[in-house]
Amino acid sequence: MTSAESGHTRIIESVRAVPAVSGFFFDDQRAIKAGAEQDGFAYRGDPVTPGFDRVRQAGEAVSVLLELSDGTVARGDCAAVQYSGAGGRDSLFRAPEFAPVIEEIVSDSLVGRAAGQFRDNADILEGLTTDGERLHTAIRYGVSQALLDAAAIARHGTKTDVLADTYGTVPASDPVPVFGQSGDNRRKNAEKMLLKGVPVLPHGLFNSVEKVGSDGERLVEYLAWLSNRAVELGPEGYDPRFHVDVYGILGELFVPPYDRAEIADYFADLREAAAPFPLQVEGPMDVGGREEQIYAMAELRDGLADAGVNVDIVADEWCNTFEDVRAFVDAGAADVVQIKTPDLGGIGRSAEAVLYCDGTDTRAYLGGTCNETVTSARACAHVALATDAAQTLAKPGMGFDEGYMVMENEMRRAISRRKARTKQIGTKETPNETRR
Template sequence: MNPIDAQFVVGLSGYFVKDFQAVRQSPQYNPLGDDNIRPRTPGFKSIVQAGQIISILLHLPTGGIAVGDCVDVIFSGAASRDPLFIADEHLKVLESVVRPWLLACDISRFRQNAGKVESGWLDLQRRCKLHSAIRYGLTQALLAATAQVHGCTIAEVISREWGTPISDRPIDILASCHRNDTLQLDRMIMKQASLLPHASFVHISDIGPNGSILAEYVRFVAGRVRARGCPGYWPRLHFDVYGTLGDLFPQLDQLVAFLNELAHAAQPYDVLIESPIIASSKAEQIRQLRELRTALRQNSTRVKTVADEWCNTLEDIKEFADAGAVDYVQIKMPDLGGVDNSIEAVLYCGAKQTGCCLGGSANETEISARITAQVALATNPDFLLSKPGIGADEGLTILTNEMLRGIALTKRRRLSRI
């Protein structure tokens, strides 16, 4: 079965994009009003810009329409990622090269089509790949199309083609909150988010002298959960520090000592620290994170580490997992390109007994978030990152309800076959 038409519609992402290098070097910047800081990453006209997407609409012979959204991450173009996604730059290729292929594509199976999307395209100069955002959106649309053809959920397509069991419960979600929004944090505690608050710390000034601001914030969040949480609610506390701890504590023993301080501040809850270090290369990132994880274990420090920067592709994730560099990797779905790569990444991490977050970016959309939820049901990662946006409520709602609907539909079909 082939699509009968394809449309490409430019739209808005769920957040915005930032020039990571410029932001990191300008701690006093005004995120929405400072025009005096020069962009440092190619493609950026200002250090903060509205995010763009391209919706791919596949018109099916059945009368249905399968949709996928091409999106990139907030810190696009950083740490080996593809360049900033500028929608207009890709429309010509989509119309002239991708559209004819889509119309000739047999959408009754997904995996073989995803493999083509990920490979080099002879029609493009130097057999180059499509931008990761385009590959992400294309495979979303193709996956949704295959599900419609078979009258089943996306999770069931993945389960059939990869031979995986579908979870009978929703996967845990990390609710991403702004660190200065106490009301938002309280709502996530009330809704019993499994992990919170994410709360980005991008500059050394954010974490304070000797990390004092971060330590106090960890203490505050733990206290808030104790005071506002219902009996039996026991979340994990997650904080994304964007390498600031490695900048502030360049010596391993200093960093371990501070992370031990954070563990005490968070008691009685477990702590996850994302990107404690950002090194100058992938090899160095793996080496330093592996040393840190070993030292934390030797010190019996109750802190788990999460990789993000330099861990962008399926190959990267395999290297981090093979090295045992961290307790968890974030599978940042737009960076991996095809959805099939994210599926493979979750399954590889499971085989290697490395934890994983099937994540992505606040810059995504409700379409990509719902597809993420379906992928999670079929692959069983340790947790998801709430998306789109950093409103927490919206992402938690979209992901949770999509998983609950998917579980209900799968159970209904199973019972009908008995």
Template structure:
């Protein structure tokens, strides 16, 4: 069953693209905007509305299945692809990708991805293209085979049908206190992110951050019901290293102090420091992991920056240079590579977190759910946007619908057997 036409439709991401370099350099905020000049190439201002590009595959029965291309919030930072340029991406997709799509067998998902994503002019296609097109191809295979996207992943990677739900992690954005309350009231599994992305939010010697951690734990006790015990996950965007230096022992000492202030909670610290390159990140994160493990700390570190591609994830996992990998889906590229990344983490006894970005769309979020559930990741991000309610609804409802369908499929198979 072949694809007979390709449609493109410009769209919006669910948040904004931000110039991380300018924010780290001290750009001040004026309500929602940042003041000052951008520092990262491609940015015309420090904060710009996120754009996306939908690709629709017209199948021979005239069904149209869609996928969405976009970049992550902090495009161009930490070795990532540059800011999403909808005109450039649209042109490349129409000239190069569309003709390839018309020549693949849409029933064979991994084969189709491999053929469509062959290098162009000896370069890998932009990861945004891989991400959006791979979503559309996954939906095409699921439609043709009258199954779910998760079952396509299970079939292609020889995985059993999943039975367990994947814990959901919500991110707060700058509306920290209000969104923490929302997360607790909704019983979110992992919270709150915190967006600790500047020295002002981190504080001198990390005191402002420590106060926020204690407040989150206290608020969880105050508002959470009996038996509610979420993982506390804080993204500090390298601020620990910026404030106290890049010595692994000092960073580990600080992380242990954070964990000790909220006993009884598992603490995830994402992006504690940026050591400037993937290799330096691996070497120094491995030292931090080793120290935390030797001390029996309840804290875990999570890698994001400098761990973008499938090969990066493999290197971190094999080196035990993190407790948990954020598999940042648009940065990985093909969503098939997100599945591969989870399996690599599992093979190396490293946690797999299917993440992504607030700049994504409902379609990309739903496709990510199917991959996370199929591979039984350790947690997945509620996305898109920064409002909590919408993202938690999109991801949580998609997961529940998927599990209901899989349970029915399992019951039918048992009855036949």
């Protein structure tokens, strides 16, 4: 009997949805970019994006519990990104509004199905609709995590095993590099990352002109500081990759076309400040639509290549769904694409998006959001391993330490279990060729 068949005797007997809290907050990105004034941890001013009651409000989630016929319970958490409703994403996720959808529409479709059939169950979930529209991405995200957990329980294996069987991969034999995010405490948290030898850092949350500098000077200064501190604080042989997210702000400082010498010169300044460490810049501009964003990103990438400026650019805005990821990769519009896990819906779609980057010159960053939960983050750790992504995000939360611990430890446990099982059955696995 194969691993895919062994779990078919366990049946999904019930589906419950429990409103829960997430690891951070929902922020109205449009209001913040328009100048909402920070007031301590909150923001003053009125929200702009539909669904928001205030510019910053508490994050919400829904825990999904699948009870199986042997009494075990599989779990997944529905969560949405911090900047919900922005850049083409689904609307704000309200737990009380969407929990009944799970207990009615989703439950009716999954109860009675075999727990071990992850892909079939996930495909059914992806096809469900309400009022003629697909289910909110957060619902598909959380329920699919529970389906993945159920399949792992049914097959007596790890979630990495289920995904590897489903997509025909050989998982990474070492933890995928974790990308730490600092939040606004970008210096102290970066120092924490350096002391712990985090492979990719620090995100930085440069989401306003004030933080980047009216001429971009503050970002240059920060990278120079970070490079110096990496040498001073990092462990012996430490060779991190710097990754900063600028939330489209550079597009407000530098007008198109983006292949102009002025812009290449600025990126050369960033490169020099970060030296000797490699640098990637996420979301350099946000031009308001997918096709327009692809054009602008490709233009910038070509301009940097022509000028010999070795800075990688990362797609984020308007790169939300699997179809979006495919469009950016096909156009060669980025060196790295962020696969923002809650925005793709079912967690299997994130795995497919990572694998779509194979054989291209675009690397896959399995991201997500600080506004997830420990449950959803742990599920993503298995996606990262099963697909051998280039990097994966430390999540949830913005405190750094907790999210790094969650992701790193989950991957180490899964690798240990796989190695122990391989030793028991007397077989040897061949590690994936590196894609990093």
